[in-house]
Amino acid sequence: MLTLSRSLRPLLSLLLATLLVACSSTPAPVTGPTPAGHYRVKAGDTLYRIARANRQSVSNLVRWNGLKSADAIEVGQLLRVSPPDGSRPSSGSANTTPRPTPTPTPSSSPAATPILLWPGDGALLYRYDGQRRKGIGIAATSGSPVKAAAAGKVVYTGDGIRSYGLLLIIKHSNGLLTTYAHNAKLLVKEGQQVEAGQTIAQAGSTGTDRIMIHFEVRRDGKAVDPLPWLPER
Incomplete structure (x- = not known):
């Protein structure tokens, strides 16, 4: 196993500490009355789904709520889901685009989300909820390939x-950081550069009770919902 560079050690320490906290604690959701023109976020929600359900655009919800x-x-x-003070929204949304346009600079805009590759071909077992589940579960068979979602370096x-x-x-x-858990065997080493779609591991059931791939996407060290980053299937 290769030794991590000094510049990567703080990043990995922070990430692993975050994962440990996620495994051991679940924050209690905020409850209370929901005022007219607002919506309270539920487990499994994405801003796109909320916008579509309320016939608004994602950009309007981002702006109105200062996200x-x-x-x-x-x-x-x-979240506010109707225009402040009854004003008209700046853009329509009933026909908002379900997937943001790919771009090489995803941090420049909330809508600039690159599309990653699915790490496995199995069915979706569970979704990200931002609390107990920091990623998604993908069904797999013993030894089936786990693939890199994008080109990068194994850290x-x-x-x-x-x-x-x-x-x-x-x-x-x-x-971005992507994580792949519950593998049976790893086929790459720390410090190795990998290509998008490259087989990096074999699926297994380590740390869980069934064969599967647990997949996470992290931006600035914080877990985000992987599904908006993946192509629909």
Whole structure:
């Protein structure tokens, strides 16, 4: 196993500490009455789904609620879904585009979300909820290929977090980290550069009770819903 560079050690320490906290605690959702023209975020919601249900655009909801990005919502959060003071929205939304346009600079705009590749071909077992589940589960068979969601550098391999089993983390040039958990066998090493779609591991059940791929996307160290980053299927 290669030794991590000094510049990557703080990043990996922070990420692993975040994963440990996620495994051991679940914040209580905020509850209370929902005023007219507002919506309280539920587990599994995305800003796109909320916008579509209320016939608004994602950009309007981001602006009206002062969000840093389209991913910056949490369970229990109260969102304004109608124009402030009854004014007309600046753009229509009933026909908002379901997937943002790919771009090489995703951090420049909330809507500039690159499309990643699915790490496995199996059915979706569970969704990201931002609390107990920081990623999605993908069904797999023993030894089936686990593929890199995008080109990048392997920055961690190991089993230091029991509930994640044999874990692999890739750092991408756009500032994203992707994690692949519950592997049976790793096929790449720390420090290795990988290509999008490259087989990086074999699926297994380490750290869980069934064969599967647990997949996470992290931006600036914070877990975000992977589904808006993946092509629909």
